[in-house]
Amino acid sequence: xxxxxQWLYAKQPTGRIGPDTFQWHETALPAxxxxxxxxxxxxxxxxxxxxxxxxxxxxxxxLEPGQVMSGFTIGQVMxxxxxxxxxxxxxxxxxxxxxxxxxxxxxxxxxxxKAPLELLVGPLSVTGLTAYFGLLEIGQxxxxxxxxxxxxxxxVGTMVGQIARLSxxxxxxxxxxxxxxxxxxxxxxxxxxxxxxxxxxxxxxxxACPNGVDVYFDNTGGPVLxxxxxxxxxxxxxxCCGNVSQYDVEKPAxxxxxxxxxxxxxxxxxxxxxxxxxxxxxxxxxxxxxxxVADGKIKAIVDIVEGLDKAPQALIGLFEGANRGKRAxxxx
Amino acid sequence: xxxxxQWLYAKQPTGRIGPDTFQWHETALPAxxxxxxxxxxxxxxxxxxxxxxxxxxxxxxxLEPGQVMSGFTIGQVMxxxxxxxxxxxxxxxxxxxxxxxxxxxxxxxxxxxKAPLELLVGPLSVTGLTAYFGLLEIGQxxxxxxxxxxxxxxxVGTMVGQIARLSxxxxxxxxxxxxxxxxxxxxxxxxxxxxxxxxxxxxxxxxACPNGVDVYFDNTGGPVLxxxxxxxxxxxxxxCCGNVSQYDVEKPAxxxxxxxxxxxxxxxxxxxxxxxxxxxxxxxxxxxxxxxVADGKIKAIVDIVEGLDKAPQALIGLFEGANRGKRAxxxx
Numbered sequence: 001x002x003x004x005x006q007w008l009y010a011k012q013p014t015g016r017i018g019p020d021t022f023q024w025h026e027t028a029l030p031a032x033x034x035x036x037x038x039x040x041x042x043x044x045x046x047x048x049x050x051x052x053x054x055x056x057x058x059x060x061x062x063l064e065p066g067q068v069m070s071g072f073t074i075g076q077v078m079x080x081x082x083x084x085x086x087x088x089x090x091x092x093x094x095x096x097x098x099x100x101x102x103x104x105x106x107x108x109x110x111x112x113x114k115a116p117l118e119l120l121v122g123p124l125s126v127t128g129l130t131a132y133f134g135l136l137e138i139g140q141x142x143x144x145x146x147x148x149x150x151x152x153x154x155x156v157g158t159m160v161g162q163i164a165r166l167s168x169x170x171x172x173x174x175x176x177x178x179x180x181x182x183x184x185x186x187x188x189x190x191x192x193x194x195x196x197x198x199x200x201x202x203x204x205x206x207x208a209c210p211n212g213v214d215v216y217f218d219n220t221g222g223p224v225l226x227x228x229x230x231x232x233x234x235x236x237x238x239x240c241c242g243n244v245s246q247y248d249v250e251k252p253a254x255x256x257x258x259x260x261x262x263x264x265x266x267x268x269x270x271x272x273x274x275x276x277x278x279x280x281x282x283x284x285x286x287x288x289x290x291x292x293v294a295d296g297k298i299k300a301i302v303d304i305v306e307g308l309d310k311a312p313q314a315l316i317g318l319f320e321g322a323n324r325g326k327r328a329x330x331x332x
Numbered sequence: 333x334x335x336x337x338q339w340l341y342a343k344q345p346t347g348r349i350g351p352d353t354f355q356w357h358e359t360a361l362p363a364x365x366x367x368x369x370x371x372x373x374x375x376x377x378x379x380x381x382x383x384x385x386x387x388x389x390x391x392x393x394x395l396e397p398g399q400v401m402s403g404f405t406i407g408q409v410m411x412x413x414x415x416x417x418x419x420x421x422x423x424x425x426x427x428x429x430x431x432x433x434x435x436x437x438x439x440x441x442x443x444x445x446k447a448p449l450e451l452l453v454g455p456l457s458v459t460g461l462t463a464y465f466g467l468l469e470i471g472q473x474x475x476x477x478x479x480x481x482x483x484x485x486x487x488v489g490t491m492v493g494q495i496a497r498l499s500x501x502x503x504x505x506x507x508x509x510x511x512x513x514x515x516x517x518x519x520x521x522x523x524x525x526x527x528x529x530x531x532x533x534x535x536x537x538x539x540a541c542p543n544g545v546d547v548y549f550d551n552t553g554g555p556v557l558x559x560x561x562x563x564x565x566x567x568x569x570x571x572c573c574g575n576v577s578q579y580d581v582e583k584p585a586x587x588x589x590x591x592x593x594x595x596x597x598x599x600x601x602x603x604x605x606x607x608x609x610x611x612x613x614x615x616x617x618x619x620x621x622x623x624x625v626a627d628g629k630i631k632a633i634v635d636i637v638e639g640l641d642k643a644p645q646a647l648i649g650l651f652e653g654a655n656r657g658k659r660a661x662x663x664x
């Protein structure tokens with residue numbers, strides 16, 4: 001094997017992403033220089049943020065057509081020209097949708113956990129940490145609080161709901177379709193789950209939250225955010241994690257009417273965060289997540305798609321709600 | 333004098349408030365019962381919130397047509413049937429737009445400050461405290477930060493700007509009309525002021541804030557909030573104090589498009605507050621404000637309208653931007 005296969009980001013989508021957003025590309029195996037490491041991709045994380053990067057500068061530069069599609073990755077060191085890395089090491093980084101990459105050592109993090117890669121790509125890594133810090137640090141739930149989470153059946157939502165349950169909260173989620181909702185209640189211990197596609201989402205959330213909402217973990221923006229705002233209790237906290245309802249659309253919906261009016265009268269706090277902001281406490285949080293999973297207190301839900309060639313369709317499916325839990329591609 | 337004159341709240345406005353929103357009414361002088369105090373109104377505070385109360389439940393019940401128009405008041409005790417109050421005492425409360433009221437003692441606060449009533453009705457009381465706690469506690473400015481404040485020439489805005497200047501910040505305000513803007517810079521020490529009515533408000537704010545905005549004190553919502561959101565620095569704070577651009581209109585504008593998208597990517601915090609939430613620290617804050625005013629470090633700007641009969645027109649004027657600083661009505 002001395003060829004490298006890649007998916008390039010081909011062109012900016014105008015509406016939903018499709019197969020022509022990406023282009024398959026074959027190139028030479030990259031060479032690692034001094035200070036670099038040659039890595040072989042094992043797992044490729046698929047995240048709603050991948051879509052947001054196509055639309056402009058976010059917390060990182062916008063994607064440029066022609067570049068290798070970006071994405072969080074886990075791989076194995078093949079060859080090292082950098083101190084601290086040796087062949088066989090498991091590393092994570094952001095080298096994108098390709099089989100191999102030559103990466104500067106400073107852009108890699110070595111993983112020493114013995115957990116399966118399926119867990120290291122999500123529940124015990126970025127998505128688990130996103131749920132952990134977003135809920136506990138930004139949302140600040142107290143026992144007895146009602147916690148609402150949108151995209152509850154997704155990678156972050158499944159973790160948020162279970163951590164909220166462990167925190168002694170009433171947990172209500174929104175998801176697309178009754179099947180997912182039933183599954184959230186039956187398998188993950190949600191107190192209630194609401195199919196946002198069934199209509200009447202505000203009324204349904206109100207009925208499921210008879211004491212109002214103290215913490216709303218917002219993965220979606222859009223109509224669920226509007227509904228949540230109107231149901232927040234005094235001094236409620238909204239952890240703004242994502243806006244996935246607006247990523248894969250041609251024309252974004254208007255902003256929430258109740259901002260800032262209701263924010264004032266109810267003394268609400270909306271706060272955005274990026275998981276990397278909390279990486280100084282990463283080890284502590286990962287250890288806690290790993291223990292919860294090992295003890296069976298949290299189910300780590302993963303949805304693994306086999307083969308790099310399936311990556312575009314797997315990301316498209318993410319915006320169609322095809323996944324439950326963390327979706328990732330096993331590359332090798 | 334054994335008659336009491338009042339302004340009743342006559343009917344809910346559909347668009348802007350007008351003279352027919354209120355109705356002049358004469359009634360008998362009220363009698364104070366046991367536990368009550370007869371107060372004579374000296375000053376009546378006019379606040380944008382007066383308008384918001386007409387539209388529905390906020391942090392207090394909505395106004396009902398037929399009731400005496402509500403408003404923050406300062407008065408003098410005429411007759412006391414309650415412990416702790418004696419004729420001549422200066423008290424504050426919320427007995428509304430009338431010359432006299434019989435008030436339960438528990439709903440009055442005795443003022444012992446020797447400051448003139450013109451200052452006690454605003455800069456050294458509710459509006460000063462709103463600026464103080466909203467800026468310092470919610471906005472958390474650090475020396476060198478850029479602080480933007482909307483409705484900067486108003487009761488709260490004039491105080492916010494000056495407290496921000498004392499905190500070592502670059503201070504930029506928005507106001508209606510070039511005259512007010514020039515005045516903010518010349519008289520109150522703002523680094524820059526922008527006429528939001530002149531158009532191009534986002535570009536003008538951007539030019540006045542070359543290092544971006546760290547703290548936005550939002551009195552208005554609307555287009556200035558939209559512009560501010562797009563110019564906030566990473567981890568910027570927005571203190572949500574009011575939404576005055578949307579109070580006196582028939583149809584509120586859409587919500588801010590950049591919520592929650594930009595809140596996430598920039599890790600912004602939007603937080604609403606009501607000054608009463610901080611009243612456990614009221615004495616400390618009032619003493620500090622009084623010292624700043626006494627030392628000439630802050631100019632307390634008041635705009636006193638003479639006579640209760642002028643109250644409706646004075647409130648209407650508030651939404652036309654007729655005032656500079658704290659507008660109040662001297663009743664007696």
